[in-house]
Amino acid sequence: MIQFAFFVFAAITVGGAFYLFFTKNVLYAAFSLLLTLLGIAGLFVFAGADFLAVSQIMIYVGGILILLIFGIMLTNNKNFQRTNLQPNKIEVEHHNRFWAVLVAVLVFLGFLKIIFNANFHIIGKQIHNGSSIQKIGINLMTDYIFAFEVIGIFLLAALIGAVYIAKKDKV
Amino acid sequence: MIAIQNYLVISALLFSIGLAVAVTKRNAILILMGIELMLNAVNLNMVAFSQYDPNRLQGQMFALFIMVIAAAEVTVALAIILKIYDYFKNLDLDEINSLKK
Numbered sequence: 257m258i259q260f261a262f263f264v265f266a267a268i269t270v271g272g273a274f275y276l277f278f279t280k281n282v283l284y285a286a287f288s289l290l291l292t293l294l295g296i297a298g299l300f301v302f303a304g305a306d307f308l309a310v311s312q313i314m315i316y317v318g319g320i321l322i323l324l325i326f327g328i329m330l331t332n333n334k335n336f337q338r339t340n341l342q343p344n345k346i347e348v349e350h351h352n353r354f355w356a357v358l359v360a361v362l363v364f365l366g367f368l369k370i371i372f373n374a375n376f377h378i379i380g381k382q383i384h385n386g387s388s389i390q391k392i393g394i395n396l397m398t399d400y401i402f403a404f405e406v407i408g409i410f411l412l413a414a415l416i417g418a419v420y421i422a423k424k425d426k427v
Numbered sequence: 428m429i430a431i432q433n434y435l436v437i438s439a440l441l442f443s444i445g446l447a448v449a450v451t452k453r454n455a456i457l458i459l460m461g462i463e464l465m466l467n468a469v470n471l472n473m474v475a476f477s478q479y480d481p482n483r484l485q486g487q488m489f490a491l492f493i494m495v496i497a498a499a500e501v502t503v504a505l506a507i508i509l510k511i512y513d514y515f516k517n518l519d520l521d522e523i524n525s526l527k528k
Contacts, residue, residue, distance in 0.1 A: 262429050266437050273444040273464060282454060289460050292441075296467050299437070302429055305474045305487050312470075315494050320463065320501045327456050327505045331512040348454040351521065360447035367439035371432060391484050392491070400488055407495050414499035422506035424513075 262302050269295030282346045286325050293317050307389045434475030442468035455508050455518045459501060466497045 272291030279285050293316045300309035332346055396404050445464030452458055470490045477486025508518065515523050 259429070262433065266433070269437060270440055270444075273441055276460060276464070277444050277448050277451075282457060285457055285460060289463065292464065293467065296441075296471060299434065299471060300474050303434065303474045304478045304481070305490070308470075308474060308487055308490055311491065311494060315498055316463070316467075319498055323501055323505055324456055324460065324463075327459075327508055330509060331456070331518050333516075348452055348457055349519075350451045351453055353451050356447045356450040359450070360443040363446060364439055364443035367442070368436065371435045371439065376431060388484060388487060391482070392487060395484060395488055399483075403492060407492055411495055411499050414503055418502040418506040421503070422509050 258302070262299070265295050265298035265302070267295075268292075269299065280347045280349075282328050282348055283325075285348075286321065286328060289324070290317060290321055293321065304388065306387055307392050431475055431479075434471060438468045438471040438475070441465075441471065453519050453521055455511070455520055456505075458520070459504055459508075463497065463501070466493060469493065 269292050272288045272295060275288040276285050276292065279288065293312065297309045297312040297317075300306075300312055328346065442465050445461045445468060447461075448464060449458050449461030452461065470493055473486040473490040473493070475486075477484055477490070480486060511523060512518055517523065
């Protein structure tokens with residue numbers, strides 16, 4: 257049963273990614289990315305990372321994907337929207353498709369070779385004992401306190417920089 | 428339980444698709460989506476290996492920090508993309524080539 261649910265989430269993830277690759281419509285690509293991110297959140301739950309699954313949904317789906325969709329909406333072509341019969345059909349072209357697919361397939365085959373040749377001694381020893389939230393909280397406040405503070409300042413600086421860059425000014 | 432190879436194969440597939448998306452698409456926002464896909468593949472690997480380390484959860488901590496870095500990256504990249512759109516009225520990366528002329 258768990259195997260079945262796992263493979264359903266895996267199929268959602270990989271299917272969304274494939275649709276993102278094959279579609280020409282930018283908005284459909286954004287929605288298929290939503291599917292992929294939700295599937296990855298499900299896979300996180302199967303790996304015992306409940307806190308990360310919720311963070312994945314909140315940060316990626318609630319933050320990054322919304323930003324990307326805002327980006328799509330703010331950068332559309334007004335003339336195209338006014339004249340076209342289907343104003344939401346924003347299309348994108350592909351280029352170098354053959355070589356990119358070739359390189360991607362070769363990278364994937366290389367990964368597969370590495371994965372199946374590797375001999376993991378840890379297999380079959382995983383233990384989930386309860387929720388991981390408390391351990392993550394303790395870790396953040398002890399071992400990773402410096403990285404935690406630095407990443408807070410980093411995020412603040414990045415957001416201020418983004419607001420400053422995106423500001424409308426007379427060039 | 429789920430064998431770790433399942434996670435690794437899914438993650439490799441996601442990484443390859445993300446690479447193909449980032450290389451083939453001509454719209455800058457779709458290239459960002461490909462990069463997000465690759466970051467998510469790495470996160471999946473981190474979390475999958477983290478289940479063998481249930482006391483320290485180093486993989487999950489790394490994944491958490493990667494998420495924050497991805498958020499910062501996407502905000503700055505979108506700000507730059509909005510500026511590029513204001514200037515060129517276009518996001519087709521093959522046509523933003525005034526440095527080449």
